[in-house]
Amino acid sequence: MEAKNLRDRGRDRSEERRKGKRLEKDMRKRRCESVRSIDSEDERDRYVGEGQREKRKEKDKDRRRRDMEKGGKNREHERDRGQDRKRERSQGEEVEDGDKQLDEEAEKRRRRLQEWQELKKKKEETKSENKSWNLEGESDDEQVPPQTETDDAMMVDLDEEVIDPLDAFMNTMVLPEVEKLSNAASSLGTVLDSNKDVNKAAIGWIIQGEDSDSDYSETKYDDDQPSMDKENVELMKKTKGDKLTLVDHSNIEYQPFRKNFYIQVKDISNLTEQEVNTHRKELEIKVHGKDVPRPIKSWHQTGLTTRILNTIKKLNFQKPTPVQAQALPLIMSGRDCIGVAPTGSGKTLSFVLPMLRHINSQPPVEPGDGPIGLVMAPTRELVQQIHTDIKKFGKSLSIRCVAVYGGSGVAQQISELKRGTEIVVCTPGRMIDILSTNSGKVTNLQRVTFLVMDEADRMFDMGFEPQITRIIQNIRPDRHTVLFSATFPRQVEALARKVLTRPVEIQAGGRSVVNKDITQFVEIKLESEKRPRLVKLIEEWYGKGKVLVFVGSQEKCDGLYNDLKNKCGYRCQSLHGGKDQIHREVAVSEFKSSVCNLLVAKSVAARGLDVKGVELVVNFDAPNHYEEYVHRVGRTGRAGRKGCAVTFVSEDDARYAPDLVKALERSEQVVPDGLRAMADGYMEKVREGVEKGHGSGFGGSGFKFNEEEDVRRAAKEAQKKEDGVEEEDKSELEDEGEISQQKQKATMVVAAMLRGCARTQQHYEGELEINDFPQNARWKVTRRETLGSISDWSGAAITTRGQFFTPGRSPGHGERKLYLFIEGTSEESVKAARGELMRVVNDITSQALSLPGRSSQHGRYSVL
Incomplete structure (x- = not known):
């Protein structure tokens, strides 16, 4: 049994050894396979990934190079910061040195003052000891000892050396720099007229009234030592016109320029004087002046360039209007002109075309040069309209035009002016702001040789007279000057003649007369009857063309606009001076482009606004003077087209009835019996002294900031x-x-x-x-x-x-x-x-x- 067991155990051990050998063989086989797989991957990387490894190497090189550059920059920044710290330390040391010097000066001053006080106290003690009492006179007489030379020397030394440290610093450091700057400014500045009255108070000074109870009127400024108060008053009280420094034209050498470009054609030269007078009567033109050129009959007789004539043909202008027929040859010949013509008669083209011909003959505008042509107008809308008309013709001639007006971005206007322009269309106030900006480096008026004032009467009446006068004073005296307007009261005419040289006046259609192509109606209505009647008129005319409604106040303008838009459902716009510039531009643009055919406006739209297709003008509130009626009604019936105007008059508007009767009679329109009776009744009250007569509204005075004002x-x-x-x-x-x-x-x-x-x-x-x-x-x-x-x-x-x-x-x-x-x-x-x-x-x-x-x-x- 034991032998058998031993054999079994031996067999088991041999079996285990065989299993172990098989496992070891399998492990060895797996290791060989893994080694072969690794070798195959290396082979693949060697052949397939060689390009990628090159890219990675390049990326690594770039990264190392950037790191090195960054490190260099950092070292430079550190070096710069170190230099800055050194400069700061040096500046700090200088400041400390300055403080030490000031402290030393202050200490010296304190010691000398102390010595002087001690000396003074000793003198007083000496005086008190030397006093004597006299019984007879009962008075104290001082016996002053003679002053010694030592005392005199001490006082002189104190007077010379006791100086305030701040005064010393100002005298040594600040005042020389100020003197240099003032000398430089005076050398660059302009010389004013030496004949001007030196006693005349400057514009913007606050002076004492005649009824003042103070004694300040006796105080006078010392010319050798100007007072800081006087300078503060001058700086604080400068008006807009005073911002612009006057130019001494005698110190500037202006380049000559050509004015006369007109050559009279044979067809005009062959006419007799009688034929010329007959032609002027047919055109309803009157002229006042000497050697006035004869009126033309076609565009080709003007002497304009071919490019301008081609542009006129593209715009489908068939023939010159009456005012253009006489004004074009007059202005082309270089004569100063006063043009009085009804609204819509083509006044703008009368000065734009000669100005383009004038500019085209001069050298091109270089960087830093100002404009050659300057057009001034009273309202922003009129400035924009003139600017648009000029651009239509200037594009073909490569002539640039810039519009300068308030209510819009001034940065854009300044950038366009710095790039250079041949024509500037402006309002006077904004133009002075631009000219005085950045010490006059934005633009200048040295090259201006063609000056236009459109709606001149309105500019004077709106209070632009000081600004206009200052601008004109800074333009060369031999400039070519043109004035145009639909109305020209005699008071403003006398003022305008001061800036013109031998002007010729042109009257087309009479002085301040409504265009005969406009049918005018005046209806007497109660205040409660106006709106229903207006709605009926809009229903009747809205489909025929554009309708323009004028009101007397901003509040009523907005209220009527809301009623027509929200209650009646009409697409309309409103326009008055209280709106932003963007809203005003949108309103005018939509009305012109027929986006809306109904516009409710104040009188701001009555001056020079040219909108095609206006069939009806309604004066919801009666205009307060004759000239205003002419301009309102003149928005229709433009450029030979027919138009209609309806004016509502209430019992409270009786004082405006005489002006309406005069307007209807001058334009040969029928005067309603009710309106005539209202006018007669009002004039009867005026004669009886119950009512006061109604003025024209255009006295031409405006805001005269330069006149003496005595406040009551x-x-x-x-x-x-x-x-x-x-x-x-x-x-x-x-x-x-x-x-x-x-x-x-x-x-x-x-x-x-x-x-x-x-x-x-x-x-x-x-x-x-x-x-x-x-x-x-x-x-x-x-x-x-x-x-x-x-x-x-x-x-x-x-x-x-x-x-x-x-x-x-x-x-x-x-x-x-x-x-x-x-x-x-x-x-x-x-x-x-x-x-x-x-x-x-x-x-x-x-x-x-x-x-x-x-x-x-x-x-x-x-x-x-």
Whole structure:
């Protein structure tokens, strides 16, 4: 049994050994296979991945190179920072040295003052010891000892060496630099007219009124030592016209230029004088002047270039209009011109075509040069329209044109001007802002040789006279000047002749006459009957063409627009001065492109806005003077087309009836019996003294900031009393004494003019007279930004009305002093707007009175 068991165990061991050998053989086989697989992968990587390894190597090289460059830059930055720290330490050391010097000077000054005080005390003690008492005279006589040479030397030494450290620093460091800068500025500046009266106060100075109780009027400025107060007043009180520095033309060498481009053709030369006069009568043209060129009959007789004539042909202009027939040869011959023509008669083309010919003959505009042609207009819409007309012709001639006006981005306008342009069409205010920006480096007027003022009467009446005058003064005197307008009152004509040289006046269709192609109707309606009648007219004319409705206020414009759009369902737009420039441009663009055929507007759209296809003009509110009626009605019947105009007149508009009768009679229209009776009744009341006569509305005065303004104390007190403003200093009022009887009457008149909010149904109105406030206050409160922000805050519409009257001048019949008209849908909004306006006016006035050196003045102030 044991032997058998031993055999079994041996067999089992041998079996285990065989299994172990088989396992070892299998493991060896697997290792060989894995080694072969690794070798195959290496082979594949060797042949297949060789390109990838090269790419990885290049990437590694680029990464190492970037790291090295970055490290170099970091080292450079560290080196720069180290240098900056060194400079800062050096600057700090310099500052410390300067502080030490100042401390030393201060210590010296303190010691010398102490020595001087001790010396003074010793003198006083010596004086008290040397005093003697006399019984007879009962008086104290001082026996002053003679001053020694040592004392004199000490005092002289103190006077010479006791210097304020700050004064020493200013004298040694700052003042020489200031002197260098001032000398450089004076060498580059212009020399003003030496014959000007030196005693005449400059525009924008606050001066003391005649009724002032203070003694400041005796104080005079020393010419050798100019006062800082005077400089502050000059800087603070500069008007917009003063921003532009006057140019001394005698110091500038202007290049000569050609004016006359007109050569009269034989067909015109062969005409007799009688035939020429007959032709002018047919064209309804009158001319005033010497050696006036004869009118032309076709475009080819003008002397224009072939490119311009081809553009005229493409635009399908068949023949010149009456005003163009006479104005084109006149302006092409280089003569100054005053053009008076009805609206829609082609005035714009009359000066655009000669200006293009004028520019085409001059050297090209180089970088840094200003424009050659300058066109000024009163409104943004008119500027945009002229700019569009010029671009139609300038494209073929490679002549650039830039429009410069307020309400839009000034950065874009500046960039276009810096690139260079041949023509600038602008409003006067924005043009002065551009010219005075960056010390006049944006553009200049040195190359301007062709000047145009379109709607010149309106520019003068709107208060642009100071800006226009300053711009003209900076243009070379031998320029070519042209003025155009639909109306030209004689007061403005006299003023316009000052800037022209031997002008020739052209009247086409009479002076301020409505175009005869326009059929005019005047309907007498109650206020409640106007809107239903307007809706009927729109229903009748809406499908025939465009309809333009004029109203008298911004509030009514927005209200009528909402009613027509929301209640009646008409697609329309509104346009007035209170809207942003973008909204105004969108409204005009949609009306021109027939996106909407109905436009509700204030009189801002009545000046030069040329829209084709206007079939009907409705004066929802009667125009307040004759010229305004001519411009409103002239939006239709343009360029030889027929048109219709309807004017609503209520019983409250009786004072405008005589102007309407005159307009209808001059244009040979039928005058309704009711309108004539209303006009006769009003004139009868005027003759009886019950009513005042109605003025034309175009006195041509505008905002004359450069005239002396004498503010009446009575008017100020009435305004403060009306607005609930109390004087802070009661003693000042007590010192003024009693008001004379004349001033009491003036107070009553002004208080009556400053009426409060008057309610008419759901419409509230208010007024604030600003004529007698200082110039800066008037200027600030009438700015578009101020009025716009207050209107947005209060919800009331604010417009500037009336005209500025200088002291001693009283308004004529139908005229008003400068005031702000406030209107809103609630009494609270009108009161809030009026209170905010008064706050702005009072703040600016108090700032003017609190200038350095003015605190002791309690008198009246005037603005020159």
